[in-house]
Amino acid sequence: MKKLHFREYFENYLYDLQDFISIYEGHLHVFNYQKLIKLSENEIILQMINKEINIKGQYLKIKQMTKQELLIMGNIMKVEFNYDK
Amino acid sequence: MTNKIVWVKFYDNNYYKILLKLNSIDVNIYNNIQKDNSVLVQINYEDYKKIKKYLISYKTEIVEVSGILKIKQMLKKYFVFLVTIIISIMLLLIVNKMVFKIDIKSNNHSIQTLLKKELEKNGLTIFKLKKSHSKIEKIVDKILEDNKDVLEWLEIKYDGLIMVVNVTEKTIIKEEEKHDYCHIVANRDAKILSLNIYRGVALKEVNDYVLKGDTILSGDITFNEEVKNQVCASGEVYGEVWYKVKVTVPFVETSIKYTGKNRYNINIKYNDHTYPILKSRIDKRKEEEINIYKLNDFEINIVKEKEYEEINKTLSEKEAYDKALDLVTNKINLKLNKDESILLKKVLKKEVNNSKIYLEVFVITKENIGMVKVIEKEL
Structure with a gap:
């Protein structure tokens, strides 16, 4: 059911990251997001601790979702980081 | 119920709006499926309560998944168990097809050694797979052909994981020894009912009483009180034999x-x-x-x-009495052979109390009372 992501947690522990994203073939894993601002077929906007992440693509869907983590699947074409927000 | 994972069906086709709503009320989603007119989400049962509380505008219900999805879920859930079961069954089937012991049914050590070698030569050893019936038959024929001077008959069969080898050695059959000189004597106390003499001289007559060991037919052929010849007497002697049988039958019979x-x-x-x-x-x-x-x-x-x-059945006195007599008949019949029979039954004593009936029965039977007694000839 829920993926454990040992490797990511371990890395986060070592690097002491507040949040991170991992991109795989057709999947994007986001850890420690604050808020899901926008969700549509072509765009997902996430509020992180000190930035906003704008994910653009096609047929975007959320495979798994918890309070801290998101697993997004679809044709991911572009990931933008906006530190102004 | 609290940790139970359930599939919840939203009767709405706006997938993105539903997920945003679920995110806003902190519902964890473990899986989801978008369908034509509905959205299925896999969540905790506790989260379903939240949906019912906060997303009241949506029509939702817990659904039981079916079809390929259910099979996939079951396979995922019981994967280790299923793999273990499959491996166990395969191992069991393989082990069941193997031979773990060879049991050669012969007391002759040389025959055992010979058969062990022959079986080994033909690929029949322990920790090997069992062979088909036709192959076994061919091997049996070959072993018998190769050892026709020693072996008379051979059978190889499987009893579970044991290979049982039944064997008969080739032996020279000796002719049954014929007696030269014998008497027919009574094997029990009786009254002679019939006498058929094939050879020898009758020393007793019909209606004579004999004791156990008394000679009925003698092998001595006499003339003028002088033994002229000694033969082995033969004949059939039937006599009345008497028994006293005691039997008790309870009135309550449990079936x-x-x-x-x-x-x-x-x-x-x-x-x-x-x-x-x-x-x-x-x-x-x-x-x-x-x-x-x-x-x-x-x-x-x-x-x-x-x-x-x-079921407890209470017998009447008559039923118990009849049953006791039947028991006496059965008991005596067990001792009798084909040509022997019961001539008379007479109740000598009958005692009845609250729980049982006791009978003492006198029985007369017709039985073969002749027995061959071999006598060594004096030189």
């Missing part, structure tokens, strides 16, 4: 009636101990075992437990 309720169980037997896997729910039961696996002292059986109830 068993099956209720038709059956339960199945599995038991493991090892070293004369039986270990049932499940606790039996039937108090009064008869068990029938079907063996599914056997390796030396280790057995696995399927047990069919048949429930029964005890």
Whole structure:
């Protein structure tokens, strides 16, 4: 059911990251997001601790979702980081 | 129910809006499926309560998944268990097809050694797979052909994981020794009823009383009180034999009636101990075992437990009396051969109390009372 992501947690522990994203073939894993601002077929906007992440693509869907983590699947074409927000 | 994962169906096709709403009320989603007119999400049952509380505008219900998705879920859930079961069954099937012991049924050590070598030569050894019936037959024929001077008959069969080899050695059959000189004597106290003499001289007549060991037919052929020849007497002697039989029959007779309720169980037997896997729910039961696996002292059986109830029947004095007489007849008949019979039954003593009837019965039978007594000839 829920993926454990040992490797990511371990890395986060070592690097002491507040949040991170991992991109795989057709999947994007986001850890420690604050808020899901926008969700549509072509765009997902996430509020992180000190930035906003704008994910653009096609047929975007959320495979798994918890309070801290998101697993997004679809044709991911572009990931933008906006530190102004 | 709190940790239960459920599939919830939203009767709305706006997938993105539903997920945003779920995110806003902190619902964890483990899986989801978008359909034409609905959205399925896999969540905790506790989160479903939140949906019911906060997303009241949506029509939702818990659904049981079916089809390929259910099969996939079941496979995922029980993957390790299924793989273990499949491997176990495969191992069991392989082990069941193997031979773990060879049992040669012969006391002759040289025959045992010879057969061991022959079996080994033909590929029949322990820890090898069992061979088909036709191959076994060919091997048997070959071994018999190669050892026709020693072996008369050979049979190889499988009993569970044991290969049983039955063998008969070739022996010179000696002709039965004929007696030269013998008498026919009484084998018990009796009154002679009939006498058929084939050879010898009758020393007793019909209606004579004889004691055990008395000579009835003699092998001495006499003339003028002088023994002229000695032969082996033969003939049939039937006599009246008397018995006193004591029997007790209780008035209350308990019989068993099956209720038709059956339960199945599995038991493991090892070293004369039986270990049932499940606790039996039937108090009064008869068990029938079907063996599914056997390796030396280790057995696995399927047990069919048949429930029964005890029915107590109270016999009248006459019924108990008749039953007692039947028991006497059966008891005597067990001793009698084909040409022998019961001539008379007479009750000598009858005692009845509250719980049982006691009979003492005198029985007269017609039995073969002749027995061959071999006499060594004086030189």
